[in-house]
Amino acid sequence: MxxxxxxxxxxxxxxSMALAMTACGKAGDKxxxxxxxxxxxxxxxxxxxxxxxxxxxxxxxxxKIAELCDDCDVKYNNAAQDTETQKKQFEALLTEGVKVIILxxxxxxxxxxxxxxxxxxxxxxxxxDRLAEGPLDAYVSYDNEKIGRLQGEGLVKALGDKxxxxxxxxxxxxxxxxxxxxxxKGAHTVLDxxxxxxxxxxxxxxxxxxxxxKKMAAAIDSLGKDGFEGVYSANDGMAxxxxxALDKRGVKVPVGGQDAELAGVQRVLSGKQAxxxxxxxKPEAETTAEIAVRLLEDKDIKDLxxxxxxxxxxxxxxxxxxxxxxxxxxxxxxxxxxVKDKVYKTSEICTAEFKKACAAAGIK
Numbered sequence: 001m002x003x004x005x006x007x008x009x010x011x012x013x014x015x016s017m018a019l020a021m022t023a024c025g026k027a028g029d030k031x032x033x034x035x036x037x038x039x040x041x042x043x044x045x046x047x048x049x050x051x052x053x054x055x056x057x058x059x060x061x062x063x064k065i066a067e068l069c070d071d072c073d074v075k076y077n078n079a080a081q082d083t084e085t086q087k088k089q090f091e092a093l094l095t096e097g098v099k100v101i102i103l104x105x106x107x108x109x110x111x112x113x114x115x116x117x118x119x120x121x122x123x124x125x126x127x128x129d130r131l132a133e134g135p136l137d138a139y140v141s142y143d144n145e146k147i148g149r150l151q152g153e154g155l156v157k158a159l160g161d162k163x164x165x166x167x168x169x170x171x172x173x174x175x176x177x178x179x180x181x182x183x184x185k186g187a188h189t190v191l192d193x194x195x196x197x198x199x200x201x202x203x204x205x206x207x208x209x210x211x212x213x214k215k216m217a218a219a220i221d222s223l224g225k226d227g228f229e230g231v232y233s234a235n236d237g238m239a240x241x242x243x244x245a246l247d248k249r250g251v252k253v254p255v256g257g258q259d260a261e262l263a264g265v266q267r268v269l270s271g272k273q274a275x276x277x278x279x280x281x282k283p284e285a286e287t288t289a290e291i292a293v294r295l296l297e298d299k300d301i302k303d304l305x306x307x308x309x310x311x312x313x314x315x316x317x318x319x320x321x322x323x324x325x326x327x328x329x330x331x332x333x334x335x336x337x338x339v340k341d342k343v344y345k346t347s348e349i350c351t352a353e354f355k356k357a358c359a360a361a362g363i364k
Contacts, residue, residue, distance in 0.1 A: 148186020236264030
């Protein structure tokens with residue numbers, strides 16, 4: 001799990017310990033202080049380039065925790081894509097005496113010593129969206145290799161009759177995100193068999209739309225405007241940067257994405273983007289919140305974690321987990337997925353620029 005052209009202005013976390021120590025938070029804005037009581041849950045999210053974290057994940061998790069435990073506090077921080085910042089935030093939570101930490105890691109490889117330290121102190125750690133290294137108590141995300149396969153299948157379908165001979169460009173996600181290689185692996189299992197050739201491939205640090213734009217421009221310069229027939233983008237944010245590069249050079253080919261970000265949804269509606277992958281964030285976030293509260297109260301979580309996973313390194317085995325499914329969404333499926341689930345208000349999607357496209361898709 002989940003990462004962009006759609007951005008919001010968010011207060012950026014700094015690397016200072018001061019910020020880590022001033023993390024705020026419960027839904028309800030109750031001052032949780034540093035008293036180290038047993039009703040405090042830490043929530044650490046990795047970055048704010050992807051607007052889903054502040055717009056969806058954080059408020060859903062905080063709201064659900066408040067519903068399940070009215071005297072629980074949530075100490076929240078966003079690492080702004082900086083591993084050292086997140087390490088300090090994690091250590092600050094341990095110092096403050098939190099009992100459970102929900103961790104969505106910046107760099108999964110860096111977390112092993114943090115999680116071990118937490119375990120030594122009797123603190124439970126739930127990996128959220130991204131699988132962290134270390135002796136975790138639970139993990140909640142998606143079947144990310146399957147998502148990659150869905151992305152590959154979506155691009156093959158968008159290419160149609162051209163697929164078997166098509167040259168494809170692949171713009172993959174951040175190497176520090178454990179989900180990115182799973183997306184890539186899944187996509188390759190489809191594309192390597194069903195398209196002509198992957199002719200250009202790059203991993204993009206931090207899921208940066210700007211860097212994706214630059215790499216797409218480099219691909220066009222290298223391959224020529226007619227040197228490829230489709231583009232795999234690991235998420236919607238980078239798809240935005242890719243499509244901008246294509247538009248600038250007058251190239252029109254199918255581009256896929258992931259996350260059903262608002263800008264991505266609008267591009268799918270307008271035909272600029274072939275599809276996105278819709279992952280229902282609410283069940284993922286609410287399940288994580290419920291697991292955290294149960295761990296806080298020393299209750300069983302077996303019914304919430306029906307499967308088990310091993311760490312990326314293979315060192316840590318049998319972590320209780322819940323993995324959700326996702327689906328490919330094209331223009332034709334938006335009404336019965338993103339719109340039906342009220343991910344965004346219709347007024348947010350169907351702005352003046354997209355009113356005709358919304359009407360054509362039956363979205364009112």
